[in-house]
Amino acid sequence: MIKSPFSTGGQVFWWLTFGLVLLNFLQAGFTDLDPDEAYYWVYAQDLAFGYFDHPLAVALLISIGSTLFDNEFGVRFMTVLFQVLTFSGMWVLVGKPSEKKESGLFFLLLAAMPMLQVYGFITTPDVPLLACAVWYLVWFVRFVDNPSWRNTLILAFLMAALLYSKYHGVVWIGLIGLSHFG
Numbered sequence: 001m002i003k004s005p006f007s008t009g010g011q012v013f014w015w016l017t018f019g020l021v022l023l024n025f026l027q028a029g030f031t032d033l034d035p036d037e038a039y040y041w042v043y044a045q046d047l048a049f050g051y052f053d054h055p056l057a058v059a060l061l062i063s064i065g066s067t068l069f070d071n072e073f074g075v076r077f078m079t080v081l082f083q084v085l086t087f088s089g090m091w092v093l094v095g096k097p098s099e100k101k102e103s104g105l106f107f108l109l110l111a112a113m114p115m116l117q118v119y120g121f122i123t124t125p126d127v128p129l130l131a132c133a134v135w136y137l138v139w140f141v142r143f144v145d146n147p148s149w150r151n152t153l154i155l156a157f158l159m160a161a162l163l164y165s166k167y168h169g170v171v172w173i174g175l176i177g178l179s180h181f182g
Contacts, residue, residue: 009103010096016107017087021080024121028076037123041066041075049164057128057165076123082131083120089134093141128165132158133172140176 033041043051044062051059065077087110097103110116119127136158143151162169 008100009098012100012103013091013097013107016104016111017084020087020111020120021084024080024083025073028080028121029071029073031072031121033072033075034122037075040123040125044075054125055164055167057161058123058125061128062123076121079119079123079127080121082127083116085131086116086119086134089131089138092138093134125166129162129169132161132165132169136162136172137176140180144180 040054040058041062043054043059044066047056047059047063049056061078061082062075065079066074068074069077090110091097091106094106097106116130119130136155139151139155139158143155159169159173162172
């Protein structure tokens, strides 16, 4: 049976996520840039496929956000949206809890992890890495269940996105592969 994302538990999860997004947008707009964020902002001024110490993704996210908003909020805009991607992927991984209590508990566990909260509004290369890693795991499970061309192409796209997010993505890809095929 397929669980609707708008079931009772799904509504709880999405409303809590929406509230967190609003809070993160406030933090993104009213908090000064971290020195690392300013460093990545410099990358975003001249997009390239890779830089000395980081791949393209963080600069691309900042570039997109800065096109929409020319301030600190623009630097962090896509980061807030990527937290929603990360949380929704984790929600899919735990089976989309349909009960209010389960969804609320799951959201509280996510909210209690400092790493997930910091990467909810501070832009670093770890933001796209975390989102891509979660969705890579989602689609890897789907690929194992149904090795179709569609799942293969989506998995390939996510592998490339992981590598463009941070060079550490190769470790994630390798370990997930070894855990299944090893």
